[in-house]
Amino acid sequence: MALLAVENVYKSFQGFLALAGVSLEVAEGSFHALVGPNGAGKTTLFNVITGRFPPDRGSVIFQGKPITGWPTHRVARLGLAISFQRAQPFASMKVREAVTLARLGYAGATFHLLRPLGAFTEALDAAREALAKVGLEDQADRRVSELPLGDLKRLDVAMALVAKPKLLLLDEPLAGLSRAERRRMVGFIRELLRREGVTLLFTEHDTEAVLELADRITVLHQGRVLVEGNPEEIRHDVQVRAAFLGGTA
Numbered sequence: 001m002a003l004l005a006v007e008n009v010y011k012s013f014q015g016f017l018a019l020a021g022v023s024l025e026v027a028e029g030s031f032h033a034l035v036g037p038n039g040a041g042k043t044t045l046f047n048v049i050t051g052r053f054p055p056d057r058g059s060v061i062f063q064g065k066p067i068t069g070w071p072t073h074r075v076a077r078l079g080l081a082i083s084f085q086r087a088q089p090f091a092s093m094k095v096r097e098a099v100t101l102a103r104l105g106y107a108g109a110t111f112h113l114l115r116p117l118g119a120f121t122e123a124l125d126a127a128r129e130a131l132a133k134v135g136l137e138d139q140a141d142r143r144v145s146e147l148p149l150g151d152l153k154r155l156d157v158a159m160a161l162v163a164k165p166k167l168l169l170l171d172e173p174l175a176g177l178s179r180a181e182r183r184r185m186v187g188f189i190r191e192l193l194r195r196e197g198v199t200l201l202f203t204e205h206d207t208e209a210v211l212e213l214a215d216r217i218t219v220l221h222q223g224r225v226l227v228e229g230n231p232e233e234i235r236h237d238v239q240v241r242a243a244f245l246g247g248t249a
């Protein structure tokens with residue numbers, strides 16, 4: 001059974017069909033890339049999966065359970081976490097506070113209303129652990145706004161990992177980084193998620209990084225799945241080269 005299955009999902013915006021019958025399966029333990037040119041529908045599909053908006057048709061199934069249209073916080077509590085540059089709204093906070101708040105958010109309001117102190121202590125511990133996992137423990141007392149971009153991206157990952165997810169969704173985790181930083185980030189993501197046993201679904205425009213990190217790749221084009229395969233198959237696919245790789249791979 002796939003950890004995540006998207007079945008025949010449609011989504012349109014004011015008559016424009018952004019997703020036109022997308023189906024996708026993410027196997028447990030895999031690093032699955034969702035690629036395609038600008039406007040292909042990648043972010044829209046992420047938003048449907050995480051419940052930011054419901055699809056017009058089709059379903060999303062996580063661990064065999066239909067979660068179509070569930071609100072984001074409910075999806076997150078099941079073990080599906082997303083990192084969408086989430087640290088940025090926390091710019092004026094300290095790094096430790098941002099991760100602690102993220103943990104309290106996942107734990108849910110009922111929990112911390114009933115046990116305010118216990119929940120807070122648990123969240124602080126979880127935040128410390130998540131920061132250690134991403135190598136930011138020595139930055140815990142810095143303001144989020146003071147972090148260089150590479151560290152900010154690690155913080156994004158920490159804020160998602162603090163929920164102890166089974167599946168992590170990363171939207172363009174390498175965007176804005178230099179070539180050297182991108183290489184470091186690929187190694188960091190691979191080692192961390194393998195160690196934690198977290199399955200990954202990610203979007204990324206850096207073809208080289210996608211081919212290096214992913215073990216499964218789905219190519220979207222104009223709201224449809226153009227092709228799916230392993231990195232070798234995708235590298236050699238003529239349609240993919242024309243639509244996404246620009247014939248250069």
Ligand SMILES: Nc1ncnc2c1ncn2[C@@H]1O[C@H](COP(=O)(O)OP(=O)(O)OP(=O)(O)O)[C@@H](O)[C@H]1O
Pocket residue numbers: 013014018036037038039040041042043044045
């Ligand atoms: N909220 C919205 N309202 C109207 N149109 C939207 C909305 N969200 C997405 N779209 C449109 O849907 C199409 C798919 O957009 P989406 O952001 O999913 O593509 P993408 O593959 O993530 O692109 P990129 O690589 O540039 O991030 C685009 O044409 C976009 O303009």
